[in-house]
Amino acid sequence: MRRLLFWLALAGLALVAGFAQLDRTARFAPQLAGAVPPAFSGFAAEQRTRHAIAAQDGEDALAEAQALLARRPLPAEHLGLFAVAAAMAGEEERSRAALELAMQRGWRDPLAQQAGAAAAIAQGAHDIAAMRIAALYAIGEGEGASLYAAQLVSTAEGRAAFATRFAKAGHWQRQVPDAxxxxxxxxxxxxxxxxxGEQDAALDCPRLTRIAAQYEAEGHATAAQSLREACAD
Structure with missing residues (x-):
């Protein structure tokens, strides 16, 4: 009997280890996420949440995201996923609260920063939007950052806010000209x-000069001239 219990225990440990390994694998192979039981789900729950969000299934997304919130430590990324899922499910107050907490806890979380940038732009909070966009550039999310930045700089107030943020010390600005x-x-x-440039920003004039030449070739003479004048000062 003891021998049988011993082997059953070993089998149980092997099963637990197998599910744990499958869960870790699910992070890199999302198609496996559904095979991981909830009790062993960590990375897999995150993938299932993302799948439900992508499928516009607010009910499932919220259920999966709520399971993520029960885990510790609680990364800002999971709060960001919950914010999106809650918004899809029509729970705007919970979504807003989760988003605010996500942005407080993890400036490196791209989902939280993107949501924060979008919300700030929509609310006309130009300085906050510029700060969120700068954070996205800083963590290497240049493509996403530029989409929000393009919206921000489409207004005079947004251009002023982004220019002020750009003129501050930092390294993220290197990504901005091309992107x-x-x-x-x-x-x-x-x-x-x-x-x-008027605020003494360190402009990358060699790159801006190349962009000016490209603009001129595309028929954007006014923009090309503005860039050249900015670098002439």
Whole structure:
């Protein structure tokens, strides 16, 4: 009997280890996420939440995201996923609270920063939007950052806010010329760089000169001239 219990215990440990390994594998092979039982689900629950969000299934997304919130430690990314899921399920107050907490706890979480940037732009909170966008650039999310930045700099207030943030010390600004010039309207981008230059920003003039030449070739003479003048000062 003891021998039987011993082997049953070993089998149980092997099963637990197998599910745990499957859960870890699910992070890199999302198609396996559904095979992981909830009790062993960590990475897999995150993938199931993402799948439900992508499928626009608010009920399932919220259920999976709620399971994520029960785990510790609680990363900001899980709060961000819950915020999206709650919004899809029509629970706006819970979504807003989770988003605010996610942004407080994890500036490196791209989901939280993207949601924060979008909300700030929608509310006309230009300085906050510029801060969120700068954070996205800083964590290497240049493509997503530029989409929000293009929206922000489409207004005079947004251009002023982004130019002020751009003029502050940092390394994230290196990504901006190429990425934002491809996402924003030429006149908006050029005006933003000119405003930043007026605030003594360290402009990458070799790159801006190349962008000016490209703009000129595409028929955006005014934007090209603005960039050249910004670098001439």
């Amino acid at each position: 934002l010039s491809n996402a924003a309207a030429p006149d908006d981008f050029a005006a933003t760089m000119a405003l930043a």
